[in-house]
Amino acid sequence: MSQSRTDGFVVFDRVQKSYDGEVLVVKDLNLSMPKGEFLTMLGPSGSGKTTCLMMLAGFETATHGEILLDGKPINNIPPHKRGIGMVFQNYALFPHMTIAENLSFPLEVRGMGKSEREAKIKRALDMVQMGAFGNRRPAQLSGGQQQRVALARALVFEPELVLMDEPLGALDKQLREHMQFEITNLAHTLGITTVYVTHDQTEALTMSDRVAVFNDGRIQQLAPPEDLYERPENSFVAQFIGENNKLEGVVETISGDRCTVRLDDGSVIDAKPVNVSQPGERTRVSIRPERVESNPERLAPDAHLIDAEVLEFIYMGDTFRFRLRVAGRDDFVMKYRNAQDQRRLSAGDKIRIGWRPEDCRALDA
Amino acid sequence: MTTTDLEADAVRGGEPLKRSLARALRRQKMRALLLIAPLLIFIFVGFLMPIVSMLTRSVENNIVQDTLPQTVAALQDWDIDSEDLPPEAVFRAMAADLQIAIPDRTALQVARRMNFEAAGWTTMMRRALRAVPDWDLETDGPFRERFLDLHRDWGSLETWRALKAYSSEYTTGYYLAAVDRTMVSGHVEPLPDNQSLHLMLFWRTAWMSGLICFLALLLGYPVAFLLANIKERHANLLLILVLLPFWTSLLVRTSSWKVLLQDQGVVNQFLVWIGLVADDNRLTMINNKFGVIVAMTQILLPFMILPLYSVMKTIPPSYVRAAKSLGATDWTAFWRVYFPQSVPGIGAGAILVFIMAVGYYITPELVGGPSGMFISNRIAHQWYVSGNWGLVGALGTILLLAVLVLYWVYDKVVGIDNVKLG
Numbered sequence: 001m002s003q004s005r006t007d008g009f010v011v012f013d014r015v016q017k018s019y020d021g022e023v024l025v026v027k028d029l030n031l032s033m034p035k036g037e038f039l040t041m042l043g044p045s046g047s048g049k050t051t052c053l054m055m056l057a058g059f060e061t062a063t064h065g066e067i068l069l070d071g072k073p074i075n076n077i078p079p080h081k082r083g084i085g086m087v088f089q090n091y092a093l094f095p096h097m098t099i100a101e102n103l104s105f106p107l108e109v110r111g112m113g114k115s116e117r118e119a120k121i122k123r124a125l126d127m128v129q130m131g132a133f134g135n136r137r138p139a140q141l142s143g144g145q146q147q148r149v150a151l152a153r154a155l156v157f158e159p160e161l162v163l164m165d166e167p168l169g170a171l172d173k174q175l176r177e178h179m180q181f182e183i184t185n186l187a188h189t190l191g192i193t194t195v196y197v198t199h200d201q202t203e204a205l206t207m208s209d210r211v212a213v214f215n216d217g218r219i220q221q222l223a224p225p226e227d228l229y230e231r232p233e234n235s236f237v238a239q240f241i242g243e244n245n246k247l248e249g250v251v252e253t254i255s256g257d258r259c260t261v262r263l264d265d266g267s268v269i270d271a272k273p274v275n276v277s278q279p280g281e282r283t284r285v286s287i288r289p290e291r292v293e294s295n296p297e298r299l300a301p302d303a304h305l306i307d308a309e310v311l312e313f314i315y316m317g318d319t320f321r322f323r324l325r326v327a328g329r330d331d332f333v334m335k336y337r338n339a340q341d342q343r344r345l346s347a348g349d350k351i352r353i354g355w356r357p358e359d360c361r362a363l364d365a
Numbered sequence: 366m367t368t369t370d371l372e373a374d375a376v377r378g379g380e381p382l383k384r385s386l387a388r389a390l391r392r393q394k395m396r397a398l399l400l401i402a403p404l405l406i407f408i409f410v411g412f413l414m415p416i417v418s419m420l421t422r423s424v425e426n427n428i429v430q431d432t433l434p435q436t437v438a439a440l441q442d443w444d445i446d447s448e449d450l451p452p453e454a455v456f457r458a459m460a461a462d463l464q465i466a467i468p469d470r471t472a473l474q475v476a477r478r479m480n481f482e483a484a485g486w487t488t489m490m491r492r493a494l495r496a497v498p499d500w501d502l503e504t505d506g507p508f509r510e511r512f513l514d515l516h517r518d519w520g521s522l523e524t525w526r527a528l529k530a531y532s533s534e535y536t537t538g539y540y541l542a543a544v545d546r547t548m549v550s551g552h553v554e555p556l557p558d559n560q561s562l563h564l565m566l567f568w569r570t571a572w573m574s575g576l577i578c579f580l581a582l583l584l585g586y587p588v589a590f591l592l593a594n595i596k597e598r599h600a601n602l603l604l605i606l607v608l609l610p611f612w613t614s615l616l617v618r619t620s621s622w623k624v625l626l627q628d629q630g631v632v633n634q635f636l637v638w639i640g641l642v643a644d645d646n647r648l649t650m651i652n653n654k655f656g657v658i659v660a661m662t663q664i665l666l667p668f669m670i671l672p673l674y675s676v677m678k679t680i681p682p683s684y685v686r687a688a689k690s691l692g693a694t695d696w697t698a699f700w701r702v703y704f705p706q707s708v709p710g711i712g713a714g715a716i717l718v719f720i721m722a723v724g725y726y727i728t729p730e731l732v733g734g735p736s737g738m739f740i741s742n743r744i745a746h747q748w749y750v751s752g753n754w755g756l757v758g759a760l761g762t763i764l765l766l767a768v769l770v771l772y773w774v775y776d777k778v779v780g781i782d783n784v785k786l787g
Contacts, residue, residue, distance in 0.1 A: 057686075057690055058689075058690075059686055059689075078689075079686070079689040079690055080689045080690070080691075080692050080693055080694055080695075080698075081692075082690075083692065084690060085690070085691075086686075086687065086690040088683045088686070088687055089683070090681065090683060092681070092683040092684050092686070092687035093687075094684060094687075094688075094702055095706065096705045096706060105688070105691055105693070105701070106691035106692050106693075109691065109692045109693045109694075109697055110692055153691065154690075154691075157691065157692065163690075
């Protein structure tokens with residue numbers, strides 16, 4: 001066990017979890033978070049991200065491995081002694097209590113005096129601009145307001161770690177975007193360490209310091225949002241984050257950070273080797289739609305170009321989308337910014353496309 | 366367009382909006398009504414009419430007036446507090462009335478009616494039955510002495526006071542009897558202790574039902590909690606076990622308690638066998654209150670569990686989790702967060718069990734004995750032994766009112782909208 005792996009504020013050390021004794025929902029999870037970080041666990045449903053959060057909160061026990069909080073193992077500490085704030089998916093505001101009573105609850109169970117409680121409740125409610133709502137009941141508030149109260153309740157007892165389980169899932173798009181901003185702002189201002197679970201990649205990319213992409217019980221990639229999008233380390237991450245075109249073939253040549261791949265239909269493309277090391281390996285390459293270039297003049301003279309046929313043109317306002325047939329596949333997407341000088345292709349047009357080698361990543365097959 | 370514009374438009378089209386809407390919906394309404402008509406008729410005939418009939422019987426008293434109209438009229442002038450017997454005119458009227466009533470066979474019905482209030486009327490009437498038809502109203506007077514010759518009670522003040530007190534077309538007499546009061550003397554006064562039974566039975570019914578309700582809650586709450594919080598597959602199995610008694614006859618269930626609890630029953634035998642109870646000093650657990658409470662708690666338990674379960678199932682586990690993450694111990698999380706949310710279930714279960722218990726008949730009848738008797742057993746007794754339909758109606762009405770009041774109070778306190786039964 002290396003020192004760096006266990007000296008974070010929150011540490012998962014080779015954690016496994018199985019519910020039925022047969023299938024591992026979480027397989028060998030290793031994660032170390034420094035204090036003050038906003039980390040998002042992102043993944044499809046059933047990928048183990050919520051299970052991880054529940055293990056951290058203490059509602060599930062790890063079947064193997066250790067979870068450390070501030071250097072201390074917490075596997076055997078019951079949830080109410082962990083002092084971790086938590087925001088639930090449906091907010092879980094107690095319906096039979098007023099907003100102020102909801103916020104008072106964590107302070108009361110800590111045996112805090114009345115005047116101290118009131119001061120803290122006021123400060124927490126003001127923090128989320130809900131100061132005027134103390135006497136209302138949760139049912140009398142809108143979704144966004146409930147969300148704020150849930151946040152205030154999770155923060156009112158000043159925990160150092162806050163967990164959020166898809167807290168914005170029930171809000172409409174506009175409110176969600178606004179709350180994303182507020183939550184990150186609050187977390188950074190207060191310097192709280194936050195673990196945030198979501199299946200919404202936009203949320204993950206916009207809010208987080210780092211994102212852990214979960215699939216099949218493992219962290220597929222743990223990186224800052226930019227790295228995740230620009231430099232996915234495997235084909236799952238490439239597929240899961242943002243829109244992505246994939247082509248399959250065999251590595252033909254490799255030299256440094258450039259390689260060429262012969263696709264299954266015989267054409268050759270440029271790529272950057274990520275998960276391949278020698279010629280002859282099968283690979284799946286991944287190119288972002290906005291990095292596909294149909295104007296050869298913008299590419300290096302020796303760039304490989306391949307034939308494509310426009311199948312569909314979709315006008316999306318700020319962007320144009322073209323669905324192309326490339327190397328026998330009908331689902332290749334190319335995206336342009338809607339600019340004055342932009343060329344509008346129409347269905348049936350035959351074009352040549354290419355890309356910069358560094359934009360096309362040769363990943364695992 | 367505003368509402369007024371819309372309305373104006375509709376008026377211009379020939380008819381107001383409301384009327385055309387009503388016309389458009391009429392067919393739909395008629396069809397819906399037709400569909401539920403069989404049920405409505407059934408409820409009307411099988412439920413509402415008996416209740417109305419019961420209410421009527423509890424105050425109806427025209428038999429005295431119909432059968433003895435002249436006597437009742439003659440008694441008008443006689444002061445009920447008078448220390449003198451009624452005048453000759455009353456006796457004469459009685460003779461005249463009876464001469465018509467005896468061949469009609471209604472005289473004995475009056476006697477039976479009056480017998481509910483004061484013993485002795487049947488004997489008096491039987492004596493009169495034989496003699497009065499032979500009297501000549503013109504020549505055979507004075508009739509006071511003739512009546513007194515037949516039976517000395519014809520000459521008692523109580524007889525005439527009772528007759529006057531219970532001679533009006535409608536009477537509160539049955540209700541007075543239902544709360545152990547009488548007005549045979551012309552004034553409302555308590556019945557003697559040896560005849561007072563109803564108030565004690567009402568009270569016993571109430572407190573035993575309350576206790577049964579409480580015990581069912583005590584036993585049912587954990588079961589419902591378990592049902593709501595285990596895996597669906599297991600919950601279904603457990604639910605079948607809860608419902609199993611429903612599929613067994615009530616009589617069988619009650620009788621099996623007899624088998625268990627009687628002197629030579631399973632429980633006593635076991636206690637004697639392990640030496641906890643001496644063989645000649647077996648516990649009396651049946652034909653008393655204990656037997657009723659045990660059996661009824663078991664029989665009514667599902668009615669507590671089901672509403673509780675249906676409410677608890679809707680309480681998301683995240684509330685308790687939230688409470689724990691906020692620092693509450695298991696107990697605090699349960700008591701301050703889970704329990705308050707299960708209160709509507711407790712209310713629904715409690716009111717259901719209490720109302721059913723208050724009206725329970727078979728179980729107290731079979732395992733109650735005299736000391737475990739409920740008011741419903743008394744009602745049944747009044748019905749098929751005494752045939753006192755008026756009193757049955759009065760007792761039943763009081764029971765119905767008590768339940769309605771309870772329901773009303775409950776609605777004020779918990780709110781009937783919060784009740785979920787499944």
